[in-house]
Amino acid sequence: MINENLKVYLNNLFKPYGIFNGLEEIKSELLSDLNEHYYELKARGLDDETAFQETIKTIGDIQQMVDEILETTQDTYRSLPHNFNGTDMKNTDFRNVKAHHAKFNGSDIKNCDFTGADLTGSTFHASDLTRCIFDKTNLTDVKMSAVSLNKSSFVNTILTNTNMSTSEFKAAKFIYSQFFNSIMHMTDLRKAIFNQCTFTNVDFKYSDLRGICFDQQTFNGVKFDKVVLAGSTFKNAIIKGCSFDCGHTFSKKYYRDKQKINFDGAFIDKITFLYLKSYGSDLSNVTII
């Protein structure tokens, strides 16, 4: 019984480090040590719970130990695919982990901290990522489709080829983040905060970007096709080669929508300018570049 409890505890402790050479070995050595320590404490008259708590205290900080093992086995740092599908991982510390092609599908990942992590190629399909921190995280080639990212933080995040389609980002914040070739189809970005970000070849098709402040940010080849942008502002923004296609709908919904964007002080290239003009956007204070 206690062996099982300790085993579960160790499995959870090592979970953020993924799979690496020597993992099972170190876990089994620790387990045998902890078992022995536990029974010594029990023999001294401690109750089960106290003995368990005292036992796990003797483990110490495993981060350095894992680093040591990875160094000595010359294994590529946590490089094997990790499978976290359908798991409850909320409140987990994933800071600075390198987990390429990890799978976090259909999982509860609320309140996790991915600061400084390299998650290249990982998938987060249909998971709950509310209040997660992705500051300085590398999300290259990551698929985050149909996930909840409400109140998540993306400061200095690398978003190259990142697919975040059909996800929710209510009150999420993006600061100094770089969107490059990112796909953001049908995303709900209402009340999201964008500050000092750059957008290159990003596709926002069918997204809800109502009321968002894109002031002073740079947009290169960004697609806002059939996007709702009413009330959003692009003050002093740089907009080059972007499309705001309204489609061939009978309703003038998307046309009217374009009239409610504030482009005050923006710098817009000629083609994009003419596009916006044909939709009746107010471009009176725009500089053509």
Next chain:
Amino acid sequence: MYKKNISSDLLRGHVDTMILRLLSEGDKYGYEIVKCINKNSNSQYELKEATMYSAVRRLKNDDEIDWYWGDETQGGRRKYYKITEKGKNTYIINKNNWQYAKDILDKLL
């Protein structure tokens, strides 16, 4: 508490040598190493499992120690650690270095 943390930082730099010393007195498995350090320091220094296994992995990688499976009949088999000739030399060198540094520090601190 504060004092204890400072001293444990100082001590941590010598964990490898502590383990070499223990193993020079006889082969031991992981938990025995932790227990002996605790006992020999009159419980003044508690070596954590993770710190011990970091050191053990490092020592093994540098061929200072080796390991073999014990022949326990009951329960799981244990991994015993054993000092190598190289490890014995390293222990003597480290111990001399410490003595040398200690003499200087005693004069200076």
